Amino acid sequence: MVTVAVAAINVHQSILTPVLLNSGVRVIDIxxxxxxxxxxxxxxxxCLTFFNEDKQYDAEAFLAKLKKRVNPNDKIAIVxxxxNRSLQVSKFLVQRGFSAVTNIxxxxxxxxxxxxxxVPYH
Known part of the structure; x- marks a missing residue:
C-alpha cells in the first residue's frame, strides 16, 4: 500500500454544475x-473506486487503472x-503528474x- 501525501498541493475546486459537466471534463466517480x-x-x-468500504486503498492500482482510461493531461473532475475523499484523491493525482484535475x-x-x-449504475 502506498501512503497518499496531500499537504501543500493546490487543486482546482468547483461545485457540480451542468456547465462543468458540459465543459469536456471527464468525471471520475471514486x-x-x-x-x-x-x-x-x-x-x-x-466509476473507479479509490477507497473501499473499509476505507482501505491501493493508490498504485487505482492510478494504473485510471491511466488506462485517461491521459494525465486530460481534464478530469473527481467526485x-x-x-472529502475526492479532495484527497485530487491532490494525489496532481502530485502524480495529472495537470487538469478538479475536485467537485x-x-x-x-x-x-x-x-x-x-442515472442508475449497471
Whole structure:
C-alpha cells in the first residue's frame, strides 16, 4: 500500500454544475459500487473506486487503472459522496503528474441541488 501525501498541493475546486459537466471534463466517480448502486451516477462518468468500504486503498492500482482510461493531461473532475475523499484523491493525482484535475466540492449529494439527474449504475 502506498501512503497518499496531500499537504501543500493546490487543486482546482468547483461545485457540480451542468456547465462543468458540459465543459469536456471527464468525471471520475471514486465512490464504492455500493454507493453507485444506492444513488446512481453522473451519466458518462468513469466509476473507479479509490477507497473501499473499509476505507482501505491501493493508490498504485487505482492510478494504473485510471491511466488506462485517461491521459494525465486530460481534464478530469473527481467526485465522491461529499467532496472529502475526492479532495484527497485530487491532490494525489496532481502530485502524480495529472495537470487538469478538479475536485467537485459537495460531491454527488449536491447533484440534485444543481439540477443534475443521476442515472442508475449497471
Amino acid at each position: 465512490r464504492t459500487e455500493k454507493e453507485w448502486r444506492e444513488t446512481g451516477i453522473i451519466k458518462g462518468s468513469l 465522491c459522496r461529499s467532496g 466540492v459537495g460531491g454527488i449529494v449536491s447533484a440534485d441541488d444543481a439540477g443534475i439527474k443521476l
